[in-house]
Amino acid sequence: MDEQPRLMHSHGVGMAGHPGLAQHMQDGTAGTDGEGRKQDIGDILQQIMTITDQSLDEAQARKHALNCHRMKPALFNVLCEIKEKTVLSIRGAQEEEPPDPQLMRLDNMLLAEGVAGPEKGGGSAAAAAAAAATGGVGADNSAEHSDYRAKLSQIRQIYHTELEKYEQACNEFTTHVMNLLREQSRTRPISPKEIERMVNIIHRKFSSIQMQLKQSTCEAVMILRSRFLDARRKRRNFNKQATEVLNEYFYSHLSNPYPSEEAKEELAKKCAITVSQVSNWFGNKRIRYKKNISKFQEEANMYAARTAVNATSVSAHGSQANSPSTPNSAGSAGSFNMSNSGDLFMSVQSLNGDSYQGGQVGANIQSQVDTLRHVISQTGGYSDSLAASQMYSPQGINVRPTNGGWQDAPTPSSVTSPTEGPGSVHSDTSN
């Protein structure tokens, strides 16, 4: 910096002890010719460069004089132009930046999660969407949702408070800097464009802070989501009634415990759970039943007896059994085949694994067959130990609980008929 005065000296323009600006101002002729103008500019420059070296009063006086000098606007314009063409133009090239994709992602997410955007509904909509995604739409999880919403709105509140703080700080700082620059623009060449640029720089800095805020908010939302909507963490046992409905269906369709889509829907409705929950339940049940049939024997018999009572009472009234086991009853060919007798069914069953598809179509009849089989097994002197051994009894050439299930070796129903002696093949069908 202190080189510049020397530079001036070398040009032989402004010198220490040079007449003050006031004098120049009085000297109107100074600016008329080229030489005079040059000297004039040199003087002004000199004033600018040495202004900090002077005492406060003197500086103030000179500052005032400078501000009032007729050449000042022109000079500042030129200087601004030079600045513009050099440093600022380089910076300007960097300024044109596309919207940050990362920021856009964060914004979108916050919007989708209901943290940003409209106050009402966003959060609950996001919660509902998230719940739907996890398949958990139950009557009992509305409480969970409200809890989720409460936490989400807490995050939202914090986010907005912080955002407001940032914005306020940003505005305050921007105003301060702008005032400062405007003030300074009287004594040094600062164009409005430059001020604007400075404001942009400040905004960018603050927006990067904002991005951090958004990022941490997103993280918080994600954690909240995973904690609240991970169904495994919020597992609730189904209520007794729901379990009974499902078990009833399962044991009354033991030969083919694969509810159709409609059956699942109806079961879901009855149990106030989702279809996917029904699917899960049946998946688990099939596996666990197959793994340890003896354990489920008692349960099987209980439900079989119960269903049998229902079935007989219903048939006594000459109407259709209106249980969840009905949805599959739309079948015609299957029903026809099945409707002949349990004997036919069983023979088909033992000959052809696909017969269970028929069973699925004629679920009504199949249900009755299963049920009756259980009743017979109960009345015929059932014993647990026998049941356990029966699982692997010689009767079951196709009785292999571990071989992959009902579809290709579909005789768990006979497995659940432990009264059949090892020799009494299909004796249960002779009802």
Next chain:
DNA sequence: TCCAATGATTGTGT
């Protein structure tokens, strides 16, 4: 506190 039961998820096979 332990442990069986149970609903849900994940990985794999078809």
Next chain:
DNA sequence: ACACAATCATTGGA
């Protein structure tokens, strides 16, 4: 897409 099997994570009773 669905079923199975293994597994996880939670619940609830002893």
